[in-house]
Amino acid sequence: MIRLEDLSHAYGDERVLADVSLTVDPGEVVAIIGPSGVGKTTLLRILALNRRPTEGTVELDGQRAWSVDESRRLELRRRVGMVFQRASLFDASVARNVAYGLRVRRSWRTRLADGVRSLVGSNDLPAAVEEALDVVELRDKVDQDARSLSGGEAQRVSFARALAYDPAYLLLDEPTSDLDPRNTGLIEAAVGEARDRGLGVVVATHDMHQAERIADRAAVLLGDGLTEVGPTERIFEDPTDERTRKFISGELVY
Template identity: 50%
Template structure:
């Protein structure tokens, strides 16, 4: 299962009792899960069930209506036991709430986790920069592959360094930093570094999107149905990139409606249906002996709406 050699210093991402809605319509209700370092979590569920909303909340795009999203150091309770019980969730909840305002660093050093939305904007930006999100749809900037892969590195640099980079690009003397190239290498796109992003196929574009997120060496990589429109070869490349990320100690959360993919790559699986997480545990357990009846039907490929 989980290999934990390279997870030192990596943060885990915790969602705790997260609820969210739009214009009064509830989309997510009381979802709790953890993305552990060096672990792949599959979030499975039919389209329109709130997976994208959940990932956006995990990526700290917006504040959940209720519950908390936090990044914390240290092993999570549920990886140690590999089984999640309601007690652990309750533990996490009391820890988090009791801690609000008590510390100034983002995330505790001893396994507790402060609500990212109780932090200052700067602290939250620092946490946000430990998380990479790859959207489902093509979202490359109208520029070279190299520019796209280096974008996240660029925004983390000083104003002066960025100005130098754009001057270099203007006179054609810019080349992407090594981290961007090696991320492109991971998804097999290093040779296309000078190509314009608009000329890529959807599979290639998605791979560059993954490289853009990986280049900054995030602690958590969130992938929103990254292979839903891709052919088997591109799918395999992206799944390999997930394994590579996992091997580097990055925690990966993958929203997918492809059950086989979840079984192939995920250590843990959460089944989200109608905005609630009805099943959450080790992938094998979730698929072999789901406790919830609708989860059993869903992973068996039956329609549950």
């Protein structure tokens, strides 16, 4: 379980998040809904242990991520996968991109040996890479240069890259905001599949319909804090918070 407690974050003097508390259980999809620029990305980066919050605690599987030493934190960090809003692929083949997470988890000796083997050209694709590419239906693009893919394909590779090393939690930052319906459908199906395999998934989105389609719970981020957290259906049909109600009905425009 990931647990955020009384989390606040500021960039210099600018406060982005205030008193955010949230839990993410394995096997559930939590949507973080809110308008653009409200701090969803910052929240996800904090969940990924990519950024240290100015205040509050981040607990991952019972351990306070910022109270433990660096090597322990790396271990915690490696239980989480993240997909950015832009695909942000490395300048390499699709296979190397997807295998990245696996590669950095190996010892330097193995990595060196793999490097030599790939120079000779006898490097087999790890099964996990193939499986991850199957999930996003891009097995046939495995040898292609990642930078030559279309936007939708690149985002799917980015998804596969986060899935390949079998993380316990998956964080998605507006994963389908630039995608066509087919690619969106593929990613949403993959999210469902990940949940069924027991991953805890957090999706930041401004698309409320998407949140309704895929999320078990929703957390509404307005202003600098969460106005409401609860089962998606309940939040959309019967929000208790006035600002949430206004945001969902489209009255509250930031």
